């Protein structure tokens with residue numbers, strides 16, 4: 612299973628173009644791809660995302676997490692929703708097409 616976890620700061624100019632300029636630079640962006648066919652559709656994705664979120668949000672300087680799922684990828688949107696992300700807005704990630712911005716804030720009672 613591969614993860615990409617990056618600071619939004621790395622792609623600030625792209626965010627301006629996509630209309631995401633309001634996202635704080637300290638937000639962590641998460642992407643995931645399960646490469647093993649047999650491992651798909653068994654709930655491993657949301658579980659792995661939850662673990663990464665827990666580690667990332669333990670850093671108090673990280674205000675929230677974000678993920679960008681293609682509009683034509685409902686499985687990805689479902690996986691992030693199962694890990695506590697909610698839909699924030701659609702945006703056009705030129706030239707990669709329409710995406711759904713999903714965000715995950717600290718939950719009530721979460722320490723960091």
Ligand SMILES: CC(C)(COP(=O)(O)OP(=O)(O)OC[C@H]1O[C@@H](n2cnc3c(N)ncnc32)[C@H](O)[C@@H]1OP(=O)(O)O)[C@@H](O)C(=O)NCCC(=O)NCCS
Pocket residue numbers: 642643644645646650651652653654655656657679680681684685686687689690693
């Ligand atoms: C997106 C991904 C990480 C999700 O991980 P996963 O472990 O397969 O997720 P889940 O098993 O929890 O499935 C998520 C939901 O989609 C549904 N689903 C899974 N595969 C499906 C399929 N082929 N067709 C329809 N629904 C499907 C599941 O039933 C589940 O919904 P449910 O909880 O209501 O039953 C994984 O599918 C993946 O790596 N896909 C390829 C790369 C990719 O799209 N990455 C995301 C980029 S933002």
